[in-house]
Amino acid sequence: MMPGHYGLDQKLLWACGGILGLLVVATIVGRVMRLAIKDPVAEGTIANLNQRIGSWWVMCAIFGLTLVVGSTGSLVLFGLISFLALREYLTLIPTRRADHHTLFWTFFIFTPLQYYLLSLKWLGFFIVIPVYGFLFIPAAMALAGDTQSFLERAAKIQWGLMICVYCLSYAPALLTLNIPGFGPDAKLLLFLVIVDQLNDVLQYVFGKLLGRHKIAPSISPNKTWEGFVGGTLSATAIGTALWWLTPFSLPAAAAISLAIALLGFGGGLVMSAIKRDLGVKDYGNLIGGHGGILDRMDSLIFAAPVFFHIVRFFYGS
């Protein structure tokens, strides 16, 4: 394939076909379960499962469409996701009136700037938020003059910008990576998203089917050792089997998939801990059955930056 260009190649189509097949199977299973199981306790879970599957169709359609459009499509999509995630996060974070201008900057200057720099394929996107954003936020807040819980407020806004914008932007940043013999290629982003999101789904499925021993009862009743082990192993197996989407060898694909699965689990755990701290169940209600955007992106927030740097370090030119 030509460097700097990607399009509808055969492998991308196969992967998209595989996702489509998975959605069809999941939909059929969900419908059959709804008809077959009449247990009043399980009915709520099954209704939620069917709602989740319905949302998966929409999410896959949007993601697939932007992948086909090209790198601009993915940048716009993830830029929008960052914006909406930041909105969910900052809605729940207590801020004060003096923070108004700082909040305006995070939404309308730093978020678009991060994705604009990415569109230029300029590696400066690495430093804008962790250096300039990091220093700008407390400076702007100090100028506003309100010192009550100053450090706490500044840290919470910085954190929002880091997770919702900086970390997430590493996913579309994969489209800027030059890899000899592979090129900047959307399949890398597709691989990350498939392994990461399937890890979430499989941890949920194994947890619902076999879950007995809670990993972190104070954080989430849904995270169990059975779900964690089953999800991590099966997501790693799927990632390994998808090595042909990537520049990785078979063992490398296994190791990298394992890393994605472990990081995804860590992201889910951390973002759940924040929810417990804030006293909410979900970050929002934008995605039917799943909760908010942040509830779906929690694992990717952790997996995307590390995956990017692994690939860049071992495979980049």
Added chain:
Amino acid sequence: MNVSSLAGIVAGAARFISGVQASWRDGAPQARQSVFFANHTSHLDFVVLWASLPADIRARTRPVAAQDYWDRGLRRALAVNVFNAVLVPRSGEDRPRESRARSTIDRIAAEMGDDYSLIIFPEGTRGTGESVAPFKSGLYHLCLQKPSLQLVPAFIENLNRVLPKGQFLPVPLISRITFGAPASFDPLEPELVFLERMRDAVCGLRER
């Protein structure tokens, strides 16, 4: 483009920008002549409350807005054509305060006729969002004239963070509006007791 489809577009845009989540504590509202009243923290309050109403009720609901702010240029076009607002004077007339208030209530009652509902903010002025100020007597005097009105309380959260008093640029946080169970007017109830009961109805809808 006709006015009702324009209103639909504006309502949709207002809901999208404010990310407002509307909930009805007491189920969907009845299509009766009503007064929707809420706490007041932002210029966006009436737009968002209006946009959160079901389309058929929204078409028959008029916000009460300050004439000096809304009665010129583009704002006037928006207020008159889209929101169908009742514009009332806040100040500037040299009649005694009491009779001016009375004539304003008379005008509002006349503009409502027999089928328009109303959106009002009985605090009279925008607060900080932390507490709800005592209600002004306008709501009571309106009810004296129209005792059969359905009184629907609403609590608006977070709009004071979206566009606080004194700020020009909005921050797109998600706001929430909760409508409570409709109350009715009792002519035997003293004015201050009634106003306090209505204020409690609004404050009781606060989530946290």
